[in-house]
Amino acid sequence: MPSSDFNHIEESFAKDFLSLKAIFEFVGTFSTSNNLDDSQTFSIKFAVEEVFTNMVKYNPGSTEVAISLSRDGKNVKVGFVDVEEQPFDITTKEEVNPNLSIEKRRPGGLGIFLIKKLMDKVEYAHDGIYSRITLTKIVE
Amino acid sequence: MFQFRIAQDGQILLSGRLDASHSEVAKKEFDKITESAVVNLRDLEYISSAGLGVLFAAQKRLKDAGKGLKLINMNQHIRDVFRYARFDLIFEIE
Numbered sequence: 001m002p003s004s005d006f007n008h009i010e011e012s013f014a015k016d017f018l019s020l021k022a023i024f025e026f027v028g029t030f031s032t033s034n035n036l037d038d039s040q041t042f043s044i045k046f047a048v049e050e051v052f053t054n055m056v057k058y059n060p061g062s063t064e065v066a067i068s069l070s071r072d073g074k075n076v077k078v079g080f081v082d083v084e085e086q087p088f089d090i091t092t093k094e095e096v097n098p099n100l101s102i103e104k105r106r107p108g109g110l111g112i113f114l115i116k117k118l119m120d121k122v123e124y125a126h127d128g129i130y131s132r133i134t135l136t137k138i139v140e
Numbered sequence: 141m142f143q144f145r146i147a148q149d150g151q152i153l154l155s156g157r158l159d160a161s162h163s164e165v166a167k168k169e170f171d172k173i174t175e176s177a178v179v180n181l182r183d184l185e186y187i188s189s190a191g192l193g194v195l196f197a198a199q200k201r202l203k204d205a206g207k208g209l210k211l212i213n214m215n216q217h218i219r220d221v222f223r224y225a226r227f228d229l230i231f232e233i234e
Binding site: 039042046049050053056099102108110114118 | 220
C-alpha cells in the first residue's frame with residue numbers, strides 16, 4: 001500500500017524490469033513535489049534503477065522491493081528494503097576500472113560504480129532477514 | 141518507451157528511455173549493425189548501465205572489425221554519465 005506526505009513517499013514494487021516505468025513515475029512525483037532539478041532527478045532515477053535491477057537480477061528469493069524517498073533539508077534519501085538470505089553489500093563490490101581500453105574492459109559493475117559517482121553516500125545494512133540500502137543525494 | 145529507428149541518411153535514431161526494461165530490444169537492433177554508423181541521441185532522454193552495456197557491446201564488436209559507432213547530440217545528463225564511465229575513451233562523441 002503506498003504511503004506519502006510532502007517529504008516522504010514509499011511504495012512496494014514487483015521484482016520485474018517492467019516495474020521500472022512505475023518506479024520512474026514514483027521518483028518523478030517526488031522530484032516535482034520537492035522542486036528537484038533535471039540533473040538531480042536524472043541522478044536519482046539512474047541510481048534507483050541500478051539498485052532495483054540488481055535486486056531483481058541477483059536476489060530472486062523475494063517478490064517485491066520497498067522503495068522510499070524522503071527529504072530532510074538538503075538531504076534526499078532513497079531507501080530500499082528487500083528480503084535477502086545472503087547479504088550482498090554493494091558498497092564493498094570491487095570497482096571497475098573505467099580507464100582501461102575497450103579491449104581490456106569487461107561489461108558489468110558499471111552500475112554500482114556510477115551510483116557512487118551520481119550520489120553522495122551509499123549505505124548497506126543486513127539484519128539477517130532484510131537488506132537495507134540507503135542512498136543520499138545532497139541537493140541545494 | 142524506447143525507439144530504435146534508422147533514418148533515410150543511415151543515422152541510427154534513439155529516442156525515449158534506454159533502461160533495463162528496453163535493453164533487450166536495443167541489443168537485438170544493434171546486433172544487426174555491421175558497418176560503422178552515426179547514432180543520434182537527440183531524443184534519448186535517459187540511459188542506464190543496461191543501455192550503456194548494449195552500446196559498449198556493439199562498439200566492441202564493430203571495433204574488432206575495424207569499424208565503430210559515432211555518438212552525436214547527447215543531452216548533458218547522458219554526457220555526464222558517459223564521462224564518469226569514461227566512455228569518451230571508447231566512442232567518438234560529438
